[in-house]
Amino acid sequence: MNYHDWEMLDVLRSTENITKASQLLFVSQPTVTSRIQKLEEHYGVKLILRKQKGITFTPEGEQLAQHATKMLHEQRKIEDKMDNMKSQVSGTLRVGVSNFFALNKMPKLLRLFKQEYPNVEFQVVTGWSSEVHRLILNHDVHISFIKGDYTWKEKKELLYEEEICVAAPWEFEWEDLPEAPRIDYYTDEKMKGIVDAWWYSNYTQRPNINIEVNQVETCKEMVVNGLGYAILANLVVRNYPELFIKPLLDSTGRPITRKTWMYYLEDSMEMNIVRAFVHFIRGLDVKAL
Numbered sequence: 001m002n003y004h005d006w007e008m009l010d011v012l013r014s015t016e017n018i019t020k021a022s023q024l025l026f027v028s029q030p031t032v033t034s035r036i037q038k039l040e041e042h043y044g045v046k047l048i049l050r051k052q053k054g055i056t057f058t059p060e061g062e063q064l065a066q067h068a069t070k071m072l073h074e075q076r077k078i079e080d081k082m083d084n085m086k087s088q089v090s091g092t093l094r095v096g097v098s099n100f101f102a103l104n105k106m107p108k109l110l111r112l113f114k115q116e117y118p119n120v121e122f123q124v125v126t127g128w129s130s131e132v133h134r135l136i137l138n139h140d141v142h143i144s145f146i147k148g149d150y151t152w153k154e155k156k157e158l159l160y161e162e163e164i165c166v167a168a169p170w171e172f173e174w175e176d177l178p179e180a181p182r183i184d185y186y187t188d189e190k191m192k193g194i195v196d197a198w199w200y201s202n203y204t205q206r207p208n209i210n211i212e213v214n215q216v217e218t219c220k221e222m223v224v225n226g227l228g229y230a231i232l233a234n235l236v237v238r239n240y241p242e243l244f245i246k247p248l249l250d251s252t253g254r255p256i257t258r259k260t261w262m263y264y265l266e267d268s269m270e271m272n273i274v275r276a277f278v279h280f281i282r283g284l285d286v287k288a289l
């Protein structure tokens with residue numbers, strides 16, 4: 001097996017779908033299928049079984065895929081070491097980023113860092129905070145930007161804290177909310193848990209959700225256009241003075257907030273590129289960007 005085989009098996013293992021794997025690998029589906037067949041011929045065993053909506057690995061295929069993932073990690077480690085031996089800050093920085101941070105903060109951060117260190121390249125993976133947390137746990141990225149508090153025993157930096165609020169296109173009182181039209185959006189379980197806990201500690205009836213969307217930015221646009229209220233982070237709506245915004249309060253009357261963190265591995269600070277990026281982030285007011 002070579003690097004491309006390792007990469008293919010690793011992606012197949014995470015997606016369990018040849019179509020999705022081919023898209024992530026930027027190759028055609030027949031190419032992926034052909035490479036699997038060649039590996040099966042080489043090892044003399046069946047590696048995958050086709051399901052109605054994807055594939056599953058045979059025991060032999062799972063063993064080979066685990067080996068491929070291990071080899072990819074080893075390859076990345078040696079590449080990182082080679083990059084770190086250079087006196088200048090260069091190489092590839094692998095970053096996991098939560099969806100909102102990726103849209104609203106990350107492009108500016110990378111542009112500013114690139115201006116200071118032009119020989120740096122980036123590999124950025126976006127997703128829900130739970131997914132980005134998994135990336136850093138598995139050492140698939142050097143640094144993760146995560147909303148919310150997740151289990152982490154390594155290094156982390158608090159970037160900012162923001163209030164969770166109700167944003168509406170009209171004036172409202174708290175007692176109005178159960179009957180008012182609410183716009184909801186798909187988010188990670190921790191954020192959903194915070195909002196649900198607040199709601200059911202203040203109201204006995206379910207919210208009147210009449211629009212559901214898959215992104216917070218879409219939700220915001222629905223609110224701006226007068227279609228209902230939403231419960232979201234203040235940073236999403238802070239630049240819209242026409243909206244009526246009130247923070248959620250806990251049982252003691254304090255605003256309910258959500259933190260945004262930078263997680264990283266202590267060992268990775270031995271790398272020039274990671275150390276430079278962490279110091280760069282420390283010197284910025286990320287919330288104000």
